[in-house]
Amino acid sequence: MARKAASNPNYQPTYNAPTLIIVSCKKNGTSDFGREYCAAATENMLIAAESMNIGSVWLGIVESLIKQEEESSKFGIPEGYKPYYAVAFGYKAKKTEQIAPKRNMDVINYIR
Numbered sequence: 001m002a003r004k005a006a007s008n009p010n011y012q013p014t015y016n017a018p019t020l021i022i023v024s025c026k027k028n029g030t031s032d033f034g035r036e037y038c039a040a041a042t043e044n045m046l047i048a049a050e051s052m053n054i055g056s057v058w059l060g061i062v063e064s065l066i067k068q069e070e071e072s073s074k075f076g077i078p079e080g081y082k083p084y085y086a087v088a089f090g091y092k093a094k095k096t097e098q099i100a101p102k103r104n105m106d107v108i109n110y111i112r
Contacts, residue, residue: 013062023086024038025081054089062086
């Protein structure tokens with residue numbers, strides 16, 4: 001599916017957002033949890049953006065889009081860092097009120 005989307009000449013993986021943050025970590029850092037730390041940082045940015053009514057989208061495809069070294073240098077990723085994710089930020093096209101669905105209070109789950 002991603003290959004099909006990328007073959008479209010009008011494909012914009014960043015949704016033409018005015019701001020893009022690429023989340024990276026050291027390739028040979030002291031921790032084995034670089035991908036997890038980047039995922040946590042990405043999620044926190046998404047939650048913060050929503051709290052400010054800023055539109056955002058997690059772009060997990062960035063790792064394969066910025067594989068080559070020359071692509072990394074275009075985005076200013078320091079040598080020795082690996083990009084895992086990106087977040088595109090922009091203002092939402094329209095403001096919609098989100099209403100939570102009515103909760104079914106008669107549901108009980110027992111886990112044994």
